[in-house]
Amino acid sequence: MGHCCSKNVSAIDNEATSAANQSQPPPVPASSTAPVGTNSYSVSPFASPLPAGVAPSPSPARTPGRKFRWPLPPPSPAKPIMAALMRRKGTSKAAPVEGTIPEDGEGAALDKNFGYGKNLGARFDLGKEVGRGHFGHTCWAKGKKGELKGKSVAVKIISKAKMTTAISVEDVRREVKILKALSAHKHMIKFHDAFEDPNNVYIVMEGGRYTEGDAKKIILQILSVVAFCHLQGVVHRDLKPENFLFTTRDEDAPIKIIDFGLSDFIRPDQRLNDIVGSAYYVAPEVLHRSYSVEADMWSIGVITYILLCGSRPFWARTESGIFRSVLRADPNFDDSPWPSVSSEAKDFVKRLLNKDHRKRMTAAQALVISHDHHYEKLQALMRNKTDAMLESRVFDSINVVRYLINVPVAVISTADSKDFDFDT
Numbered sequence: 337m338g339h340c341c342s343k344n345v346s347a348i349d350n351e352a353t354s355a356a357n358q359s360q361p362p363p364v365p366a367s368s369t370a371p372v373g374t375n376s377y378s379v380s381p382f383a384s385p386l387p388a389g390v391a392p393s394p395s396p397a398r399t400p401g402r403k404f405r406w407p408l409p410p411p412s413p414a415k416p417i418m419a420a421l422m423r424r425k426g427t428s429k430a431a432p433v434e435g436t437i438p439e440d441g442e443g444a445a446l447d448k449n450f451g452y453g454k455n456l457g458a459r460f461d462l463g464k465e466v467g468r469g470h471f472g473h474t475c476w477a478k479g480k481k482g483e484l485k486g487k488s489v490a491v492k493i494i495s496k497a498k499m500t501t502a503i504s505v506e507d508v509r510r511e512v513k514i515l516k517a518l519s520a521h522k523h524m525i526k527f528h529d530a531f532e533d534p535n536n537v538y539i540v541m542e543g544g545r546y547t548e549g550d551a552k553k554i555i556l557q558i559l560s561v562v563a564f565c566h567l568q569g570v571v572h573r574d575l576k577p578e579n580f581l582f583t584t585r586d587e588d589a590p591i592k593i594i595d596f597g598l599s600d601f602i603r604p605d606q607r608l609n610d611i612v613g614s615a616y617y618v619a620p621e622v623l624h625r626s627y628s629v630e631a632d633m634w635s636i637g638v639i640t641y642i643l644l645c646g647s648r649p650f651w652a653r654t655e656s657g658i659f660r661s662v663l664r665a666d667p668n669f670d671d672s673p674w675p676s677v678s679s680e681a682k683d684f685v686k687r688l689l690n691k692d693h694r695k696r697m698t699a700a701q702a703l704v705i706s707h708d709h710h711y712e713k714l715q716a717l718m719r720n721k722t723d724a725m726l727e728s729r730v731f732d733s734i735n736v737v738r739y740l741i742n743v744p745v746a747v748i749s750t751a752d753s754k755d756f757d758f759d760t
Contacts (some may be wrong), residue, residue: 448496448505449532450512456531456538459484462491465672467646471498473672476543488543489528493536508537515539523585548681551643554591556706558636561593563699566629571608574598575635576617577642602628615658616648621693623659630693633702637688641667644677649689663691 463476472494479485499505515527526542558580565572572579574595582589598612609625611618619634621627641649649667652658667689668674669682684705690696697705 446499446502446505448499450509450530450537452512452530452532452537454531454533456491456533456540459529460489460491460540466490468672469647471495477540484528490541490543492539492541494539495536496532497535512539515541548644548678551640551681552706553588554643555636555640556703557591558593558639559699559703559706562632562636563703565593565599566632566699569601569603570596570599571602571629572596572599572632572635573608573622574613574617575632575639576614577639615655616650618659618662619693620663620691623663627693630696630698633688633696633699634693636699636702637685640685640688644681644685645673 459480459482460477461480463478465473465475467474472492474490474492477489477491479487479489494508499508512527512530515525518524519527525544528540528542530540531538558575562572562575572593574597575593579593579595580591581594582591600608602608607626607628609627611622611625613619613622613631613635617635617638619627619631622631638649650658650661650665652661667685669686674682684702687695687697688702
């Protein structure tokens with residue numbers, strides 16, 4: 337075996353010309369037909385560099401032939417097999433029915449009959465709406481007869497018009513099955529019954545009250561630990577309900593913050609620029625790549641909004657859609673249950689969900705406002721604004737906050753005073 341070397345193009349042309357003059361027979365006329373089995377060189381309009389009757393070498397060193405691709409991918413072998421099986425079973429794909437919604441290319445009409453009872457009105461009196469989500473809403477109701485007579489229940493109402501796919505129909509069926517299967521546990525909401533009519537599905541469950549005061553207890557604990565983090569120069573950057581745990585199963589169990597995987601140390605004058613966090617809870621300035629501890633306060637505002645009304649302030653089907661909503665949309669404070677929420681709670685959420693981070697409340701400010709009996713003391717500290725009193729005024733403010741977040745005054749007094757600018 338030897339080394340393959342290519343010759344100069346001009347040398348090849350000269351050799352081919354001399355060889356053709358010496359031994360090549362007269363050329364075949366253009367009209368004559370090439371014999372069967374003759375190499376393509378014999379009918380080529382170009383002179384062959386090889387002697388007559390010698391086929392090109394199949395050596396791998398020669399220039400490889402051009403590879404042609406199919407204009408379309410080859411058909412799947414599964415299709416004729418499936419078609420044969422369908423013919424053997426005597427079934428065929430149904431043609432689309434006009435006026436129905438096909439699912440995943442199938443023409444079958446959606447079956448929105450669940451087999452539930454049709455007599456909701458005979459057994460319950462529906463009351464006012466208490467909550468609304470993206471796919472339904474919840475109302476209070478009172479039993480008319482049976483063991484639930486005179487008792488308050490909650491009725492989740494899901495519109496059939498929003499069940500546009502077979503998957504969404506199956507989701508409702510599965511939800512009812514799960515509620516029936518798990519209803520016996522003491523920490524599981526009790527399922528009573530399910531009903532339907534041509535327009536809606538009704539899921540009847542035990543009633544319960546989650547008050548504004550309950551939400552306040554949780555938010556105060558969150559503010560306490562986040563204020564301490566900020567005073568220590570730590571920004572969490574991923575505050576969301578999943579990152580808070582109840583220490584026990586008691587009703588008044590304290591909560592603890594977890595997961596500092598995205599947290600970072602930060603100086604008072606520093607701005608971070610990496611985009612981290614969870615889409616529903618990310619602050620606008622994070623998406624603009626310039627943020628500080630105020631981003632945590634935005635996340636607390638989103639958590640508070642959810643605790644008070646049960647739905648997210650910014651929502652879309654895709655992550656990019658959520659980001660656009662965070663940057664451009666305003667939270668909805670008009671739909672139920674916001675008319676029944678106190679003006680103080682709504683103002684609190686709005687001051688946390690201010691898109692201008694410079695006007696957003698700090699953790700210390702939010703703590704003081706949440707404790708009403710300390711608010712007047714704070715206002716008294718802020719009345720005389722002089723440079724000479726600045727240091728003492730800040731220290732007095734720290735003393736107020738120290739009581740609220742339960743940390744030693746020596747630790748807080750070393751923090752930068754910018755964290756307690758109550759004039760914004």
